Every structure is written in C-alpha cells, then in structure tokens.
Amino acid sequence: MSSVTLRSLHPEDLDRVVEIDTAIAGRPRRGFFEKRLDVAQATPDKFITSAALDGDKLIGYAFARIQEGEFGGTQKVAILDVIGVDPSTQSKGTGKQLLAGLEERMGKNDISSMRTQAEWTDTGMTRFFAATDFKLEPRQILIRDCSPLQEEEEVVDGEDYIPLSRDKVLVRSFQESDIAGITRIDSKLTGEDRTKYYEGKAAELLSETGIRVSLVAESEGIVVGFIMARVDFGEFGKMEPTAAIDSLGVHPGFAGGGVGHALLSQLFANLSILNVENVRTQVSNNNFGLLEFLDVCGFESSQRLVLGKNIS
Numbered sequence: 001m002s003s004v005t006l007r008s009l010h011p012e013d014l015d016r017v018v019e020i021d022t023a024i025a026g027r028p029r030r031g032f033f034e035k036r037l038d039v040a041q042a043t044p045d046k047f048i049t050s051a052a053l054d055g056d057k058l059i060g061y062a063f064a065r066i067q068e069g070e071f072g073g074t075q076k077v078a079i080l081d082v083i084g085v086d087p088s089t090q091s092k093g094t095g096k097q098l099l100a101g102l103e104e105r106m107g108k109n110d111i112s113s114m115r116t117q118a119e120w121t122d123t124g125m126t127r128f129f130a131a132t133d134f135k136l137e138p139r140q141i142l143i144r145d146c147s148p149l150q151e152e153e154e155v156v157d158g159e160d161y162i163p164l165s166r167d168k169v170l171v172r173s174f175q176e177s178d179i180a181g182i183t184r185i186d187s188k189l190t191g192e193d194r195t196k197y198y199e200g201k202a203a204e205l206l207s208e209t210g211i212r213v214s215l216v217a218e219s220e221g222i223v224v225g226f227i228m229a230r231v232d233f234g235e236f237g238k239m240e241p242t243a244a245i246d247s248l249g250v251h252p253g254f255a256g257g258g259v260g261h262a263l264l265s266q267l268f269a270n271l272s273i274l275n276v277e278n279v280r281t282q283v284s285n286n287n288f289g290l291l292e293f294l295d296v297c298g299f300e301s302s303q304r305l306v307l308g309k310n311i312s
Contacts, residue, residue: 004094006101009049009061011037016058020086036063036082046200048078048109050101052085052094060085062098066111068197078106080116099132103311115308117141126305134307140291141306142299143280146243146271149261149297169262174214174226176202181223182216185249201228201246213243213270217250217259225250225259227267231276243271245281248290264297282306 009017014030014037022028040047040063052060063082068075080102085094106114115137118125179202183195201214217225228247245267250259271279280302283290 003054004059004097005053006097007051007053008105009037009040009051009063011041013037013051013058013061017061017084020058020061020084023087024084048102048105050098050105052098052101054089059089060094060098062102064102064106064114066109068200075113076109076111078102078111078114080114095128096132106311112311113308114311115306117304117306119303120305121303129307132309134309137306137308138285139282139306140285141280141282141302141304142294143278143302144294144297144299145278146268146276147298148268149265169225169257169259170218171215171262171266172218174202174216174228178216178223178226182226182249185223185226185251186247188252189249198228213267213274215263215266215270217263219254224254225263227263229267229279231271231274241274241276243267243276243279245279248281260293261297280304 014034017033017037018028018030021033036047040049046066048064048066050062051058061082061084062080064078064080067077067079080099083095083098085098102114106112114134116129116134118129120126179195179198182198183193186192186194186198213231214228215226216223226247226249227245229243229245231241231243248260248263250263267279281294281299283294285291
C-alpha cells in the first residue's frame with residue numbers, strides 16, 4: 001500500500017480508532033482509548049504510537065508502552081499491547097507498516113526490543129507476529145482467579161474462622177513515601193538500584209489507564225514487602241478487566257514469614273470488591289523460587305504466549 005503514510009496518533013483520532021476497534025472486537029472501548037490517548041500525549045516518554053493513513057483516512061493504529069523494570073527486567077522494552085487495522089484493509093501490509101513506525105520511534109529512544117502477548121489459539125495474530133519476526137520468549141504468563149488462598153478457605157477444628165494471612169501481617173495501600181523502602185528490598189533481591197522504575201510507578205498512580213491496586217506490608221513501621229499491581233481495561237485485546245502484578249518482593253529477612261501470602265490475600269480481597277475475576281503475572285522460566293511460590297498460591301499457566309523481537 002504505497003499510498004499509506006505514518007505518523008503518531010493524535011487526540012482527534014479517537015473517534016476513528018474506536019470505530020475500527022468496535023468493528024474488530026464487536027464492542028466499543030471508548031473509555032479505554034480515550035484515556036490511553038490522553039496519557040500517551042501527556043507522557044510521551046512512556047508511550048510510542050503509530051497511525052497509518054490512506055490519504056486522510058486513518059486505517060490502523062498501534063500503541064506500545066515503554067517499560068523498564070516490570071517483571072524483574074532491567075532494560076527498556078517497548079510493550080506492544082494495542083494494534084488494530086480496519087477490517088476492510090487487512091491483509092494488505094498495514095500491520096507491518098504500523099510496526100515499522102513503532103520500530104523507527106524505538107530506535108530514536110534507544111529501545112532495541114519489543115514484546116507482546118497473544119492467545120496461542122488466535123491463529124490470525126500468532127501468524128502475523130511470526131511473519132514479523134517475533135519469537136517465543138523464555139517467560140510464562142500465569143493466571144489465577146481472585147478467590148481466597150486455599151488455607152484461608154479451610155476450617156480448623158470445626159470453627160468457622162481462622163486467622164487470615166493478612167491478619168497476621170499489616171498490609172496497606174502503597175504510598176509514594178514507600179518508594180525508599182521498596183527499592184531497598186528490591187536491591188537486596190536483584191542487586192540493582194531501580195529507584196527510577198519505582199518512582200515512575202508512583203507517578204502512574206493518578207494518570208494510568210488502569211486502576212492501581214499496589215500494596216505494601218509493614219513490620220514495626222518498616223516496609224518488609226510489596227506488590228505492584230494494576231487493573232487493566234483493554235490491553236492485549238481483552239474486553240473484561242483483569243489485574244496484572246508487575247512486581248512482587250519480600251525482604252530476605254522476612255522470607256517464610258507469610259508476608260507474600262498476606263500481600264496476595266489482601267490483593268485478592270480488594271480485587272473481588274472491584275468485581276475483577278482474574279489476576280495474571282509474568283515470570284521468567286528460570287525464576288524457580290517465584291514460580292514455586294506462585295504455584296503454591298494457586299497460579300497456573302495461562303493460554304497466552306509471550307512474544308518478542310530485537311530491533312537492529
């Protein structure tokens with residue numbers, strides 16, 4: 001399609017983006033795209049967008065979130081979480097051109113890798129990503145419903161109440177003042193100083209496209225554990241709200257003391273109030289300790305694939 005031109009998305013593209021997305025998904029997601037465009041305009045260092053136009057008509061769009069630190073990573077990565085092409089112009093190379101627009105802007109931001117997700121049964125999307133040089137990443141997406149932890153569903157000695165994990169450890173909502181405590185724990189676990197990453201997470205609290213539901217655990221006024229999570233409304237083509245855990249950490253001195261269970265217990269309780277049914281996270285295949293902990297807590301492998309490509 002030689003007549004197609006590329007540019008960044010503009011606020012005035014909203015109506016056309018929603019029109020294309022509705023034609024693809026069958027349901028409108030105006031609120032999601034309206035806020036996503038607002039945030040992309042307000043924080044250009046956090047998002048890269050690409051718009052494909054045939055003449056003056058927008059026929060495709062793509063959003064990539066710039067991440068640096070989620071799921072234990074240390075490098076900047078562009079996360080392609082939204083891409084759409086007008087059904088009447090699909091199979092004509094528009095999707096590849098949208099990716100080319102993102103990759104050009106990635107190069108200008110010194111970002112050399114892109115990552116995305118796809119249901120393995122969505123053969124259209126998996127075929128598209130295979131044709132554009134995406135490959136399977138050595139990472140797993142785990143998912144769990146928001147029911148209580150198994151030990152909290154059991155009744156002990158015939159009584160109808162047992163102490164919950166979150167009753168044994170003080171768990172509260174994340175505050176910006178907790179950044180120092182969180183980075184202290186994170187540096188002990190990773191050997192890296194990721195203060196910038198957590199400062200960015202704090203800045204997202206009021207401006208993100210989702211609802212932040214991050215928590216910290218305290219002992220004698222000191223932060224001893226944390227969980228950074230959000231509720232997504234529309235990423236990776238999902239129509240229903242799903243919670244995502246970005247980071248989870250417990251101070252090594254409190255390992256095995258129920259801090260991680262308490263954080264997850266409170267998170268599940270909060271998400272149930274928000275009518276969120278599932279929570280997911282992403283873990284490297286070689287992070288055996290975290291995989292074992294999440295398995296004990298009821299997480300299972302999802303049907304989603306993590307795909308990635310390097311940009312030369």
